[in-house]
Amino acid sequence: MVPTRQPQASGQVELFEEARPDTGANAPEFTVSEISGAVKRVIEGEFGRVRVRGEIGRVSRPNSGHIYFDLKDDRAVLGAVVWRGTARGLVAKLEEGMEVVATGRLTTFPGSSKYQMIVEEIAPAGAGALMAMLEKRRQALAAEGLFDAGRKRALPFLPEVIGVVTSPSGAVIRDILHRLRERFPRPVLLWPVTVQGPNCAAEVSAAIRGFNAIAPGGRIPRPDLLIVARGGGSIEDLWGFNEEIVVRAVAESRIPVISAVGHETDTTLIDHAADRRAPTPTAAAEMAVPVRLELLATLGGLEERRRTSAARGLALRGQRLRDLARGLPRPEAIIGERAQRLDAVGPRLPRALVGLVRARELGLARGAAGRFGPALLRHGLERRAEQLGRAAAGLRPMVMTRMIARLGDRVEAQGARLARDGGRIGREQAARLGALARTLATLDPEAVLGRGYAIVRGAGGHVVTRAEAAGTEARLEIQFADGRVSARPEHAPPRPRRRAGGADEDEGQGRLL
Known part of the structure; x- marks a missing residue:
């Protein structure tokens, strides 16, 4: 039997067959491992380092960290593996469908009788492939x-x-x-x-x-x-x-x-x-x-706008206050008409009361009694007393005092608001506002009490302005600047004199109704 010879540089295996007799000879026998080893040596010797271009097919990543995938084209498939140490250095993640250029060496895997490529470097096949992926x-x-x-x-x-x-x-x-x-x-x-x-x-x-x-x-x-x-x-x-x-x-x-x-x-x-x-x-x-400086500039502009708007608002309100002050009526005009009505109605009440007493004493005829009966007189007196009360309510000094106080409070409030923006309202406006406040203060009826004047009121609290009316009052109340005192008139009203015919002599009686 002639021994076998190792593979030559050409990568092919030459097996020398044993000389066979004319009747035939047996071929040499090899083990599976010998054949696999011979094939491995041939492939690794012939393809020590190669660059393969293809499309990635199936990709597998087991827990070992290695990567197994297929390189394929339209006619063949080549198995490939990237060991764990090499896989950690890959720039691009391997995905199915990528076209890559793999660099490595070919070898065989005897356990499954297949050859595969051990990939050491891999890169996308140009920028076009990367952009497509x-x-x-x-x-x-x-x-x-x-x-x-x-x-x-x-x-x-x-x-x-x-x-x-x-x-x-x-x-x-x-x-x-x-x-x-x-x-x-x-x-x-x-x-x-x-x-x-x-x-x-x-x-x-x-x-x-x-x-x-x-x-x-x-x-x-x-x-x-x-x-x-x-x-x-x-x-x-x-x-x-x-x-x-x-x-x-x-x-x-x-x-x-x-x-x-x-x-x-x-x-x-x-x-x-x-x-x-x-x-x-x-x-x-x-x-x-x-930009911080731009924010500061913006805030400064907004603050300036706020100040300008506040000053303009105060100026407008000040002008409005001055316009309203000019439109206020004089207190004399408000009180004069009502005082005149009171003067006209007040003296009639005592005469009506005297007439009622005389009617009761004389016992007028049925017709006169029906016309001037107590019920009719009482109704007329009550109606006029009600009218008089309404007229007097509007003429009470306290009502006018409250009205003037409210106007004064409004003036003081507006003055305080104008004072808070010091310097923005001119001295002339401030002087005019002070003069208006002083004018309003002088209109207070009770303000004159300190100068020696007094207010005389009747028993019902109404103001008595005439000596004739004061003579009809049983008791008077006089208000000074520091308090009030009670007084009684020195001259009582004259009693009526009876005439010869039994009628009372009272030339100033006049008609009751």
């Missing part, structure tokens, strides 16, 4: 409503605390802090993350959820606004912000989020899910807070 993911997330404009919230006008998710060592955080100091300084909480590479998506999503997990009012203040920021770069550098886990974390955030990833021309999926997109990190800081 990005568009496919964008449409899927948009179909779930994560990018709807109706779910976006308004940013707070002036947040108390701002949370920033970015790298602590880059220029982004310095630009944000510098811009905040210029516009309106606010406390900033930084959550450091990796903004590029395989760990970017997981760290950014964890930071957003971490900020939302802070309890309000705790030891660590909960931000009112979040800024997720990163500088510019290629689509591969920004790919972590296109991952689904980051987009969902932004969409689920209860705190408003500003996305500031890349430069103005860069667009990532996080921009669609955020409540506001900023073209640059510096622009995000400008969106977060207003």
